[in-house]
Amino acid sequence: MAEKRLLKDPSTGTAYLVESLRLWYFFDKAAACYPVVWDYQTIHEPISSGRWEPRYTYWVSSTIYIESTLTICPGTTVKLNPYTSIDIVTGGKILAKGHPYNYITFTKAEDDNCGEPIVNAPPGHSDTAIDIASDASWSCAIQYCKIAHANTGLRVRRSLAAPIAHNIVRDTCTYGLRLENCTTDCHNNLIANSGGYGIYCSYLSYSDLTNNTIDNCSYGILSYAASNVNAYDSLFTNAYYGVYSYGDGGGMYVDHCAFFNIPPEDQIVGADEGDNISIDDPYDHDSTFGDYYLSDYGVGVLGNAGHTQASDAAVGLASEVFTLRAPDEVAVSEYKAPVTWSKITYKDGTPDEGLVAIGYHHSRTDR
Numbered sequence: 001m002a003e004k005r006l007l008k009d010p011s012t013g014t015a016y017l018v019e020s021l022r023l024w025y026f027f028d029k030a031a032a033c034y035p036v037v038w039d040y041q042t043i044h045e046p047i048s049s050g051r052w053e054p055r056y057t058y059w060v061s062s063t064i065y066i067e068s069t070l071t072i073c074p075g076t077t078v079k080l081n082p083y084t085s086i087d088i089v090t091g092g093k094i095l096a097k098g099h100p101y102n103y104i105t106f107t108k109a110e111d112d113n114c115g116e117p118i119v120n121a122p123p124g125h126s127d128t129a130i131d132i133a134s135d136a137s138w139s140c141a142i143q144y145c146k147i148a149h150a151n152t153g154l155r156v157r158r159s160l161a162a163p164i165a166h167n168i169v170r171d172t173c174t175y176g177l178r179l180e181n182c183t184t185d186c187h188n189n190l191i192a193n194s195g196g197y198g199i200y201c202s203y204l205s206y207s208d209l210t211n212n213t214i215d216n217c218s219y220g221i222l223s224y225a226a227s228n229v230n231a232y233d234s235l236f237t238n239a240y241y242g243v244y245s246y247g248d249g250g251g252m253y254v255d256h257c258a259f260f261n262i263p264p265e266d267q268i269v270g271a272d273e274g275d276n277i278s279i280d281d282p283y284d285h286d287s288t289f290g291d292y293y294l295s296d297y298g299v300g301v302l303g304n305a306g307h308t309q310a311s312d313a314a315v316g317l318a319s320e321v322f323t324l325r326a327p328d329e330v331a332v333s334e335y336k337a338p339v340t341w342s343k344i345t346y347k348d349g350t351p352d353e354g355l356v357a358i359g360y361h362h363s364r365t366d367r
Contacts (some may be wrong), residue, residue, distance in 0.1 A: 040056060040057035040058065040059045040079075040115070040116040040118060041056045041057070041058055041059065042059050042061050043058050043059060043060045043061065043064060047064050047065075047066070048065070048066060048067040048068045048092070049066065049067070049068035049069050049070055049092075050070050050071070051070075051071045051073070052070070052071070052072045052073065052076050052078065053073045053076060054073055054074065054075035054076045054077075056076075056116075057077045057078075057079060057115035057116035057118075058076065058077070058078045058079070059079050059081075059109060059118050059121075060078065060079065060080040060081060060084050060086060060126075061081050061084070061109075062081065062084055063083075063084045063085050063086075063087060063127070064084075064086055064087065065087045065089050065092075066086065066087065066088045066089065066092040066093070066094060067089055067090050067091060067092045068091075068092060068093070069092070069093045069094075069095065070086075070088075070092070070093070070094045070095070071095045072094070072095065072096040072104050073104075074097070074098040074099045074102040074103070074104060074144070075098070075099075075102045075103075075104070076104050076105070077104075077105045077107070077114050077115030077116075078104070078105065078106045078107075079106075079107055079108065079109045079111060079115060079118060079121070080106065080107075080108060080109060080126035080129060080150070081109050081121075081122055081126065082108070082109075082122055082123070082124030082125060082126060082127075083124075083126070083127045084126050084127060085126060085127045085128040085129065085130070085131050085150075086106075086129065086130050086131065087128075087131045087133065088130070088131065088132045088133060088136040088137075088140060089133045089135065089136060090133070090135050090136070091135065091136070091137055092133075092136050092137060093136065093137035093139055093140050094130065094132070094140050094141070094142070095140070095141050096130070096141065096142050096143070096145050097141050097142075097143045097144060098143065098144030098145055099144055100144060100166070102144075103144050103145060103146045103168070104144065104145045104146070105145070105146045105147075105148075106129040106130065106145060106146070106147045106148070106150070106153075107146075107147075107148045107149050108121075108124065108125055108126055108148070108149035108150070109121035109122060109126075110122070110123050110124075111148075111149060125149050125150050125151055125172075125173055126149065126150040126151070127150065127151050127152070128150060128151065128152040128153075128154075128155050128178075129147050129150040129152070129153055129154060130142065130147070130153075130154050130155070131152075131155045132154075132155065132156045132157060132158050132160070133157055133158065134157040134158050134181065134182075135158070136158050137158075138158065138159060138160060138161050139160075139161055139162070140158070140160055140162075141160075141162045142154060142164050142167060143162070143163075143164070143165045143166050143167065144165075144166045144167065145167045145168075146167070146168045146169075146170075147167065147168070147169045147170075147172075148169070148170050148171045148172075149171050149172075150172050150173070151172065151173045151174050151175070152172060152173075152174060152175040152178050153169040153172045153175065153176050153177060153191075153194075154167075154169065154176075154177050154178070155175070155178040155180070156177070156178070156179050156180070156182055156184055157180045157181055157182060158182055159182040159183040159184055160182070160184045163184070163185035163186060163187045164177065164184060164185070164186045164187070164189065165185075165186070165187040165188055165189065166187075166188050166189065167189045167190070168189070168190045168191075168192075169189065169190070169191045169192075169194075170190075170191070170192045170193050170194075171192075171193045171194075172193070172194045172195070172196075173194075173195050173196070174194070174195060174196040174197065175194065175196060175197050175200050176191040176194045176197065176198045176199060176200075176214070176217065177189070177191065177198070177199045177200070178197075178200045179199065179200065179201050179202070179204050179207075180201075180202045180203060180204075181202065181203045181204075182203075182204065182205075182207075183204070183205050183206045183207050184204070184207055185207050185208045185209070185210070186199060186207070186208075186209045186210070186212060187208070187209075187210050187211055187212070188210070188211045188212065188360055189212045189213075189360060190212075190213050190215075190360040191212065191213070191214045191215070191217065192213075192214070192215040192216050192217070193215070193216050193217070194216075194217040194218070195217075195218065196217070196218055196219065197217060197218065197219045197221075197222045198212075198214035198217035198219065198220045198221060198236075198239075199212070199214065199220070199221045199222075200219075200221075200222050201221065201222070201223040201224065201226055201229065202223075202224045202225065203224070203225050203226075203227075203249070204223065204226050204227070204229050205226070205227035205228055205229065205249075206227065206228045206229075207228075207229050207230075208229075208230045208232060209221065209229065209230065209231045209232070209234065210230075210231075210232045210233050210234065211232075211233045211234060211358070211359060211360065212234045212235075212359070212360060213234065213235045213237075213359035213360035214234065214235070214236050214237070214239070215236075215237045215238055215239075216237070216238045216239070217239055218239060218240050218241070219239065219240065219241045219244055220234075220236040220239050220241065220242045220243060220262075221236075221242070221243045221244070221245075221252075222241070222244050222245075223243070223244070223245040223246075223247075223252050223271070224245075224246060224247040225247035225248050225249040226245055226247075226249050226251060226252040227249040227251070228251070229251075229252045229253070230252070230253045230254075230255070231243055231252065231253070231254045231255070231257060231271075232255055232256055232257070233256050233257065233358050233359070234257045234258075234358065234359060235257070235258050235259075235260070235358050235359030235360075236257065236258070236259050236260070236262060236267070237259075237260040237261055237262070238260070238261045238262075239261075239262050240262070240266060241262070241266045241267075241269060242257070242259045242262050242266065242267040242268055243257070243267070243268050243269070243271050244266075244269045244270060244271075245269065245270040245271040246269075246270045251271065251272055252270075252271040252272065253271065253272045253273075253274065254268050254271050254272070254273055254274065254276060255273070255274030255275060255276065256274060256275055256276065256358070257276045257358070258276070258277055258278075258279045258358050258359075259276070259277070259278050259279065260278070260279050260280075262278075264278060
């Protein structure tokens with residue numbers, strides 16, 4: 001798309017590589033937005049820190065180990081070679097905090113649907129897009145990220161201060177989120193199309209898994225030896241098992257969750273139950289149990305339904321997009337939905353923001 005030319009400054013003799021885009025790129029049916037990504041940077045060892053910005057696409061050609069701070073700005077695209085990962089180790093910290101309509105994207109190197117295309121990119125999924133080790137910093141943050149085309153989307157082996165929140169994780173071979181030997185909350189994530197587990201927990205303790213939507217994964221949540229782990233206000237669709245808990249520990253408690261296209265006997269296995277229901281229709285559904293706001297948006301793709309077009313969450317093939325839409329004015333408290341589904345004022349005094357009652361959601365945008 002960009003035109004490249006070598007120009008020579010006659011006054012100095014210096015040659016410059018000049019890249020340009022024709023004006024029509026920003027008009028006439030073009031889906032352009034600022035900043036324009038001009039080129040990609042190849043990232044490999046040795047690297048221990050950095051600041052990655054949306055003006056570049058970052059190509060992780062081999063596994064890198066972050067021992068200081070890696071900051072990734074909203075709108076940045078990161079592409080990973082097969083069998084590679086971004087490992088956060090020994091005091092290292094990753095701050096990957098996008099914005100509600102300006103996500104950070106982690107995908108495979110051969111994905112040409114976002115960022116700058118990688119010439120002759122090797123085919124295949126990455127190993128673990130982000131791996132936070134047990135000795136990494138507690139202040140790592142993963143929020144408003146799209147993570148796709150990996151064996152494991154995100155692996156966390158260290159208790160984190162901030163919840164893993166508002167992410168879209170899709171098309172992983174085995175694990176969407178993998179949480180081990182830690183205390184970490186997961187709030188408002190959309191996890192879809194995992195060959196194994198939406199959220200895999202091993203020795204997870206004192207953690208809340210709230211307002212997540214997990215679709216088309218063999219296991220929605222698989223928990224081994226959980227201790228005081230709560231799954232609240234989440235939507236599980238199209239799976240062999242909804243929540244499966246086993247092993248010693250203080251257990252897992254499942255309350256106020258909805259299940260679609262999962263056999264009743266396999267919706268909750270081995271966990272303590274509160275008030276949960278099976279639903280006949282997960283799309284923009286309104287019942288005494290709340291609003292779910294999944295919608296196929298008329299084209300057969302999973303989405304958040306409402307009145308205002310909010311964001312396109314495409315990662316990978318264009319035919320596999322998630323259409324995210326702002327919901328109607330049905331509110332929930334920060335982590336646990338109220339029993340009645342009227343508008344509420346939050347405990348800190350802030351007014352109703354119109355969030356959906358169960359599952360992954362977006363705030364309203366037409367205010």
